[in-house]
Amino acid sequence: LGRRINAAVQDLSRAPNLDEKAFDNMVKEICSALLAADVNVKLVQGLRKSIREQVKFKDLPPNTNNNNKRRLIQQAVFDHLTHLVDPHSEPYKPKKGKSNVIMFVGLQGAGKTTSCTKLARYYQTRGFKSCLVCADTFRAGAYDQLKQNATKAKIPYYGSLTQTDPAVVAAEGVARFRKEKFEIIIVDTSGRHQQEADLFAEMVQVQTAIKPDQTIMVLDGTIGQAVESQSMAFKQTANFGAIIITKTDGGAAGGGAISAVAATHTPIIFLGTGEHMMDMERFEPKAFISKLLGYGDMTGLIDHIQSITRDSAAMKETQKHLAEGIFTIRDMKEQITNIMKMGPLSKVAGMIPGLGGMMSGMSDQDGTEKMKRMIYIFDSMTAKEQDSDGKILINEPTRMTRIAHGSGTSVREVEELLTQHKVMSGIAKNMGQNKANMARAQKMM
Ligand code: GDP
Ligand code: MG
Incomplete structure (x- = not known):
């Protein structure tokens, strides 16, 4: 989000002719970045209106130089975003000497x-x-x-x-x-x-x-x-x-x-x-937005836009991984989550390599319960753990204990999930290998 908004402002700075059209384009780009970052449509419309009102591009003296125009725009964007994350109400302040x-x-x-x-x-x-x-x-x-x-x-x-x-x-x-x-x-x-x-x-x-x-x-x-x-x-x-x-x-x-x-x-x-x-x-609020817009410290600010396309992107990532023979714990989580969305379990579980066996002999209800508990386990893992091949968990058992505690499951269930993951990633590796072989074979033909 920050990068995209920042880029929009920068683009405008570079525009040789800082005219109303360039300004409109910038406002549009900022708004679409906000929309893409899951900000409510009405909020974005409000923001668009107030940036236009605050800057009043048409009313600027014709000799206003580009630097000043840019500063006005940056200030308007900053003010309005700050306004959005500032509810103007004070949080409770604990007092000394009382509970x-x-x-x-x-x-x-x-x-x-x-x-x-x-x-x-x-x-x-x-x-x-x-x-x-x-x-x-x-x-x-x-x-x-x-x-x-x-x-x-x-x-x-x-x-x-x-x-x-x-x-x-x-x-x-x-x-x-x-x-x-x-x-x-x-x-x-x-x-x-x-x-x-x-x-x-x-x-x-x-x-x-x-x-x-x-x-x-x-x-x-x-x-x-x-x-x-x-x-x-x-x-x-x-x-x-x-x-x-x-x-x-x-x-x-x-x-x-x-x-x-x-x-x-x-x-x-x-x-x-x-x-x-x-x-x-x-x-x-001010420091947060300043960082968000890249006015201050830009380090650590990763494009939020990726997170909106989260579901589809995650699936794409999984497909890409599969093609390469990689299968992280997060890939497994995607698969399980998707199955749960698709419903009646017995029908869909069989479609996922490695899962049919795990669910075989279970009623839909038991299978769903099992997958729910697996999701609890995934949720209690850190991003790093989810993106791993599971080895850091096996090598550092305290992680398993932490996850079992955090998810309200048992270490045995976490271990079981990791074993299942190993089976599934083995299948993925073979699939990747087969694809690679096929690609090689095709090249040779
Ligand atoms: P609860 O179910 O709401 O009590 O959630 P937990 O406090 O058990 O946290 C769930 C998982 O998120 C754990 O693996 C935490 O280590 C992790 N976690 C919590 N806060 C943060 C955070 O700010 N950053 C990161 N990276 N992980 C966090
Ligand atoms: Mg808790």
């Missing part, structure tokens, strides 16, 4: 548990007595994952292995830490893979039980189109007061950030920039 309760919400795999620890650590290092409460009773390993993170960060935590009602665990944890005069009490909740009704019911129950001072929605920055509807659904039910966008280290969060703020009129407070505890940046 500030912060509840996290978001879908499975969005990065809640990771971000909880990051935030607790953030406040801890700023002199707040901080702690964590695990109210994710949905997934078996959730408490373990939080425990591990908290222990690493030396942050006190609370959770239960026996209590299955998240509202009860949350209330117990909050009550205990209030009594102990903790100043930041962060409550992690469970997510589901989809926006399921029971997730929302549970969220409201926890919220009612603990009455948080702030609810934070954690949004995966790489989900593209889905940002708007997802953040709106959560806003309507949980009325969160702040957003954390995660996984921005891939560079794909520009459109998502703009859409999320515009859809919910809620400020973004932090960006997750990696898996580790320190990988978090404060969100600042």
